[in-house]
Amino acid sequence: MTTTATWTVDRAAEELLRREDTRTDGPPLTDSWPELDLDTAYRIQDETLRLRLARGETLIGVKLGLTSRAKQQRMNVDSPLVAWLTDAMILPAGAPVPRERLIHPRAEPEIAFVMGRSLTGPGVTAATAICAVDQVFAGIEIIDSRYRDFRFTLPDVVADNASSGAFVTGALGRDPGELNLALEGCVVESGGTVVHTATGAAVQGHPAEALALAANTLARRGHRIEAGWLVLTGGVTDAVPLPPGGYVTTEFTGLGRITVGG
Template sequence: MAIDEHHITQFGDELFHAYKTATTVSPLTDRMPDMTIEDAYRIQLHMVGRRLEQGERIVGKKIGVTSQAVMNMLGVGQPDFGYMLDGMIHCDGAAIDISTLIQPKAEGEIAFILKRDLLGPGISAADVLSATEGVIACFEIVDSRIKDWKIKIQDTVADNASCGVFVLGDRMVDPRGLDLRTCGMVLEKNGEVVVTGAGAATMNSPVNAMVWLANTLGRLGIPLKAGEVILSGALGAMVPVKAGDNLRVAIGGIGGCSVRFVR
């Protein structure tokens, strides 16, 4: 049975307050074991709505839980999604104040910039590529308002898919000349390679993740809009970060992205 509107509002407000104060809350699923994923998306919308009331605007979407390993860890068979807001955007080479985050981890990803709307269901890989202006190497800095990252799928969905901030790389390229499944990723932390990966880590191709998102949102009547930035999912493991860390990611055929963390 769906949880009532009182709890939707309560949990959404809790997560918004945790975001504003860079603090954590106890896992929602510990307190409401019957919470469904649908309930969690209602909480997510309330939390995001509070940020929109503060003057932020939606600039895109993100796809999470795209690797089989993470799906297995959370006991689910599909990804999740969240909303990217303009207060999350950073440019290549940005210095991010670590005190604005709680328990951040960095992921190397491929961002899609759309030139046309996509409204599913019925969207294909060809439709995604046709609607894409270009792809950019990026960092997603995931963060959790849930204490110690003790999350089930409902917790991360409610927490806007554990969105923190994101950093867009130094150039955009046309994906139609690339095989996004085989493009390799190298992620360096303080000059040492700490993660390698490839496009196939993301549902066997980032394009497949985009198809999933367009069709999943389409069934809810939500389009992917021209001009939006869509983060298509991690190409390798998450990397914890702290003040003083310098990160760079390079993705074959696409480009690079760098970020540093300061206090």
């Protein structure tokens, strides 16, 4: 059993990447490191990104996690978080879920922004955030966790890059001014059965609020959202398990339909 005294930011980052690379889950860091706080967890997350870039991945954007009450209640946490996206997480449209590198995948619908301009906090509002968006897409994030049974505290999941796994975006890009994103409806089907419905208002009241939150959170860590980046604004509904052979479909009112599985 790892003890509190043996944990460091570097070692925690290496351990989480080792679990990811070997498809091995384990206990939350806080089981043996109860003093782990959010600031340290974000340092672990940033060190994990540094290791990803060192092995050839490219930073392409950010993702938000736990932005909806449904997700917060399921995971027993009470605050959203921000994490990194790299090109290694891209799932091409129509490609099967890469089960060979995932432990226990779950799918959740997302509203995704492609940034037309950079966005630098602090003080970013939803109104200024949405003005920096070039296009809006439907998305599905395939979340995974390096913690057994998805059991974690908020610092644990921050350190684990917000349960990042893979993601796919739809083919239809829309101008944000063409849509009422708070009212953008979403229907989630698993195996042909409707399991969740929601609107974009489930994401912090409006997905642009989540984008502003990301910019302001990153500013406190010395980062900004860059032009050209993709931003996944967080699950519109709770996540749906993706068993082998299973399929999940999300259909948005104005952003189209995506199916993942296999």
